[in-house]
Amino acid sequence: MRVRWALLLAVMVAGLATVPAPVPAWACSCVERPLVEMVQDPRSTTVFTATAAGGPDHAGDADGTGYDTWELRVETVYRGQVAPTTTVSTHHQASACGMSFEPGRRYLVVPDAAATVGLCGATTGDITPEVMAVLGAGHPPNAATTAIARTPPDGGAMDGGEPGGWAVWWPTAVGAAVGMVLLVGGLWAVRRRRG
Incomplete structure (x- = not known):
């Protein structure tokens, strides 16, 4: 027995x-922080204004996951060294905090160290005079710079990996x-x- x-x-x-084991859910939820506070954050080592010029170029899986790359025409640089034309990457899906750029629209761009941007970051098309006052005068893009120094996103920085x-x-x-x-x-x- x-x-x-x-x-x-x-x-x-x-x-x-x-x-x-449970798979992490892909849902975008952001901690609300004022934009002025985000651009003042010392971890924001690259800050610039740019106009969306082209994209998205999709790199990812057939199921729609992955990253989109957007080409930007840089107007003014406030922190870091940025070329006159550069690219940033973002998740393809909004549910993973990915964002899209409207061609011709001016954006304040605050990429992370891997040159990725997302809905939870400070990158926005709504540039207020208050934010511009915090940033100061800025300088033109550096023609000797080829792009933002970056490494391709591997899924680790923003979301902990693909499910x-x-x-x-x-x-x-x-x-x-x-x-x-x-x-x-x-x-x-x-x-x-x-x-």
Whole structure:
């Protein structure tokens, strides 16, 4: 009788262990911060105004995830070194805080270290006199600079990685393996006892 209970417990544990780990939800939720505070943040090492010139160039998966690259014509640089024409990347989907640029519209652009922008950042088309007063006069873009120094986004900075993949499924694989070992061990014990 004990062996049957042990076998039943092993099957139950194996069943629970094979439930996949939860996948993070892709939803954009931002902590509200005034724009003036965001552009004053010392981590905002590159700040400039630009007009959207072209895009989006989509790089990503067939399911619509990934990044869009937008070409911008830089007008005035307030922090950092930026070329007269540069590019920024953003998530393709608004649900992942991706944003789109309207060609011809002027934007205040505050990219992160990987030259990515998003709905939660300070990049905006609504440039107020208060923000411009905080930024000061600025300077023209640097023609000797080829672009914003950046690395391609790898999914780590903004969202912790793409959903799915081995990181989510390894607990399931381990649980299934442990469950199989327990099941085979239980069956072996029952057969041995009977034989």
